[in-house]
Amino acid sequence: MSIRCLFKTALFFSAVFVYSTASYAQAPIVDASVPSNVEESAPAPQAVGQQNTNPQGELFYQLQLLQQEVMQLRGQVEEQAYELQKVKEQNRERYIDLDRRIGELSVTPVATTSPPAAAANQQVANLPVAAVPSTADEREAYNAAYSLVVSKQFADALNAFKQFLIDYPDGRYAPNSHYWMGELYQVVVPRDLDASREAFTQLLNQYPNHAKVPDAMYKLGKVYFEKGDRATAKQWLERLITEHGQGANRSAADKARQFINANF
Secondary structure, eight states: HHHHHHHHHHHHHHHOOOOOHHHHHOOOOOTTOOOOSSSSSSSOHHHHHHSSHHHHHHHHHHHHHHHHHHHHHHHHHHHHHHHHHHHHHHHHHHHHHHHHHHHHHHOOOOOOOOOOOOHHHHHHHHHHHSSSSOOOHHHHHHHHHHHHHHTHHHHHHHHHHHHHHOOOTTTTTTHHHHHHHHHTTTSSOOOOHHHHHHHHHHHHHHOOOOTHHHHHHHHHHHHHHHHHHHHHHHHHHHHHHHHHHHSSOHHHHHHHHHHHHHHO
């Protein structure tokens, strides 16, 4: 190779070295952690998230709000149901207490004079059931059965009233016992609507003038309604309204009117 060719080759490599050095000095410093193929104008991921709303995130947030509202509403419903149950229990206890007081006040004092024997027997036979005096044992047995109702021991109360009617079938509290048996047959487990109907029917047939008759007629109408005999149910309710719809003791008739308006 001639000296001229060597000289040209040296000048070529010198020019390449100088050009490479200048280009390296002018090139911007690039972070090694960032890929070289990422353009500088590309927005950062954080900026993209701030500018555009995520529809899935918004939907999840709305769902959380709805769940909170449902939980609040459920709590209110449970609280109202609890209060309603308390009111029902209080009303039942007041009703039981009222029935006991009426039973105690309905006893008519027996005259101290002694009429002739035949006339005395006829007088006792014509007395209303509530006026028949009761013995201490009978009152104690009835109160014991009644206390089981108050304490909500319904199955035991039902058995106690059954035993009471065996021991005192014609006693002063026999009509009340038939009535409470009709009530208890509807709350014990399992319910026995046929036995309830029979208990109310015995009260109405055997003691047609007793103070519990209007209530028994109303309950009997409801029993027939629950058994699916709507025609008989309506007959008893309308009979109750006709026979006991006037006067101070018309509360059962008023309930019968409300029941007919709501269900017939």
